[in-house]
Structure formats: C-alpha cells, structure tokens
Amino acid sequence: MDPACTRSAAYRCTYARICAALLASAFFAACSSSGTRATRETKAPTSETTRAAPEQPSSSGTTAEQTHSFSAAREFRDGHVEIHLRTNPNASVEVAFEKAFAAFAQVADQLSADDLTGDVAQLNRGAGGHWITVDAETVQALLRARSLAAETGGAYDPTVLPLQRIWGLKSAEPRSPNRAQLAYALSLVDWAKLAVDPTYARARLLERGMEIELGDFRLGYAADRALDTLRRSEVNAACVQLERGATCYGGTSRAPWSLSFLDPDDSTVVLAELDLTSGGSWLLVPRVGLFADRSSSEPKLEGELHARFIDPRTGQPNDELYSVITAAHNAALAAGYAEALLAMGEGAQMFVAGRRRLEAMLVSNLNQPWISDGFPARGREERFDQ
DSSP states (O other): OOOSOOOOOEEEOOOOTTTOOOEEOOOEEEEOTTOOEEEEOOOOSSSOOOOOOOOOOOSSSOOTTTOEEEEEEEEETTEEEEEEEEEOTTSOHHHHHHHHHHHHHHHHHHTOSSOTTSHHHHHHHTTTSSOEEOOHHHHHHHHHHHHHHHHTTTSSOTTOHHHHHHTTTTSSSOOOOOHHHHHHHHHTOOGGGEEEETTTTEEEESSTTOOOOOTHHHHHHHHHHHHHHHHHTTOSEEEEEOSSEEEEEOOOSSSOEEEEEEOSSOTTSEEEEEEESSEEEEEEOOOSOOOOOTTSSSOOOOSOOOOOOBOTTTSSBOOSEEEEEEEESSHHHHHHHHHHHHHHGGGHHHHHHTOTTOEEEEEETTSOEEEOTTOOBTTSOOOOOO
C-alpha cells in the first residue's frame, strides 16, 4: 500500500489574450492512517483555484501511523474554503474545523466593505467624522494594511475603493470616468489618511468620501486567523485554501504542502512545482479589467475588458502584467503583495528582487514569465519558515 498522499494541488497555466494567463484547477487527495489512498475530486468553483495535497510526515518524529489526514469544506459569501489537517487521530478534529471556519467568517465579515454591520463598512459610512471603535482584530488588520501600503509606495492602498467605484469595478458595467471624476476619486485615495489607534481600538478616515477596500488582503488575513486557531487547537499541520490562495504550517521537507504548475497544452506535463512547509501563496489572474488609452488626455476603455486592477497611485488600469503568483510568510502578505505587483507592472521585478520576504512568478501580457531567484519551487531552499 502506498503510504503517501498524491501531490495533487494543481495550478493550470492557461494562456489567454496573447496566450498569457494562469488558471488553477486541482483535486484533493486525503490519506488514511493505513496508507490507503482515498481521493476526492473537487471541481473548482471559479477559474482560479488552489488545492493543496496533504501528505504524511516522515522522519520528523511523527510517523504515518500516528498522524491522519482530514479535510472539510465550506461555502462562504467570499467563495469556497477548504481546510486540510494532518494530526493525531485522537485530536478533536471536528471542533478544530468549526473554530477555524468560524474565525475565517468573523474576520472576513468584519473587514468587508460590503457587510453593513462590519467594522470596515462602518468606517466608510463615518468617513470624515469622529473615531469609531472597532474590533481588536480589525485594528491589527488595518495597521498591517497601512504598513504594506507604505512599503509598496501606495501600489497597494486600502483606501482604493473610490477609484474602483469611478471605473465601475463595483458594478456590473465598467465605465470610463472623465478627467474631473478621476481627479476627485484620486484625491480620496490616501492610505496615510486612514488613522488607526491601537491603544483605544479605534480608527477613522480623515476625509469625507474616503472608503476602505482591503481586496484579497482581507481574505488572506482571514485565512491566516483561521490557521492560528488550528495552531491553538494543537493540530500538527494544517493548510487553509481559498479560491486564489493558501496558507499553511507544519509541512516538512519530506511532506510539504505542494502546488504544481501544469503545461497549458498538456496537463500531464508539470512545468514547475511550489513546496511550502509554512507560509502563504497567492495567485491573481485578473478576470475583469481595463485597457487604458495612454495616447488620450481622457482615460478610456477600449478593446475587450480583461483585468480588474487599478493602480491606486495613478488611478489608471495597468495591463502590463496578466498574472502573479506570490509566496510570503503568510497569506495576507502574499495577497497584498500580489495586488501591488499587478499595479506596479514592469516595476514589479525590481520590487521583488529587493525583498527577502517575498518571492514571485510574474507573467507579462506578452507571454514572458519571470521567476525570482528564491521562489520556493520544488528542490529549492525554502525561505518562509515561521
């Protein structure tokens, strides 16, 4: 009997529009303690999905007979979430799952601009007014989002929502703003005007009309908090997977959490594989986006819509990169960096090269892939142990 689980998390690289996109599809394989392979195939709920394959640790002090693999999945407003565990069969697995899913939902809702009862929505409604008391978790998320915005020079900006609205990215029909509309929206995007007071657990937006939208950083942060509950539940190893990313801990060099990139023309051919023992990874393939006519003084949409990211610094769409995969210490960082890199476009390579805690695979709109030297592909030294 085969004591190892199938390495089956797969990102399928499918090149679209000048053959340049990364799409993910995969299946999950769970192993029983006897070593019998039990495979459950899961269809991706969207075109971008990550799946991690649990494998039994070996030669790490825990034998395959002592550790079982478990999985559970839930549907949330933000999409499909799976949790995979490797732990002692006597552990309270069901309780651990419930706590982790509850943590994800609570944090994701508090940080959502669309949840009217959440902290972020309340801050948006109270923009330009007094301090608003928020949850301690919200304080930490906002502080980290501000820090990321400062590090990326505003390429990631948690106050980008006015720009998204003016371009119609929050509606069913994207549109072209005129110069006056764009200038006004840009004046409301400034992460430095998001004030956070950790001493009294409160925050506020300094100008009326400002709005917070944390983007995929919010989902990564919620996944990280779910992972924290599993650590506190004394689960040996865990991986929390969303439709565009994953965060994990407890993998070993012999049994990492694995992601595979498949040949676009032949899904049986593996082009690259990513192994993590801990940390987060995030995939962004813009699905709805904008072309900017840079020859015009007025911002325009032209051609077919294909991307969904606006550079918060200029207010203009940037279509130089079609897809990004990041690896970092946790999912919040990986997701936030991914959004920033898409905004940076051609400048993304230099940014990644200058950071120890970030690795990335970038695919340009001209079908030109670039992989940073430390990207944790299988067989390379991993740099994200926590």
